[in-house]
Amino acid sequence: MPKGSNKRSPVAIRARIRILHGDDIAIGPGKAELLEFVRKTGSIAEAAKRMGMSYMRAWTLIKTMNACFKEPLVEAVRGGRAHGGATLTETGRQALRLYQQMESDCLKSTTARWKELRSLLRG
């Protein structure tokens, strides 16, 4: 494949916000993505699958989040589907929304300087 056939610029900006709680990350990019998949799929097992992680790993991440916040972010849905349905609590929805807004606010705030910095980069 000729090199020139890839017209995408090689340059991109990535902003990552992490909320630390002692030695734990209360919420960060991975945990927010997991919450988003639980919200969309209503299932921890399905959310784990979409993220390519084990159920146990997803459950551990959720346990950490639940312990960092005053109220749990994810709760089991009684009478739900096999493997246990799950849903975001009101606190979970709020935390996810605030986190996503912070990420987006952060990127927006860098626009002018990112344009300037970008002009110094090759490609």
Place this chain on the structure above:
Amino acid sequence: MPKGSNKRSPVAIRARIRILHGDDIAIGPGKAELLEFVRKTGSIAEAAKRMGMSYMRAWTLIKTMNACFKEPLVEAVRGGRAHGGATLTETGRQALRLYQQMESDCLKSTTARWKELRSLLRG
């Protein structure tokens, strides 16, 4: 030590910006810190030492940065001290300043929502 003697809140926010250039990071938290130490100390060897990394590692990071930008960010100072003095070029100073401002703009932009999110956290 009684647990209550640590009065610091366990909660903190961390925002990290990375500028990607193909598969490389053109500048991110580690490379920016390295540039800052080169600026302060005028020496790659001393900057590497302060960051607890080998000279070779620091040099590799600098080579990557220099290759991602149109102009090098760090240049050797001729007639400098042993191990080679080094200094930031005009482009290096600009890139570091813009990166640091973007980090600080990002954090500022999250203030109101961070306060809201923080109120949901324990501790």
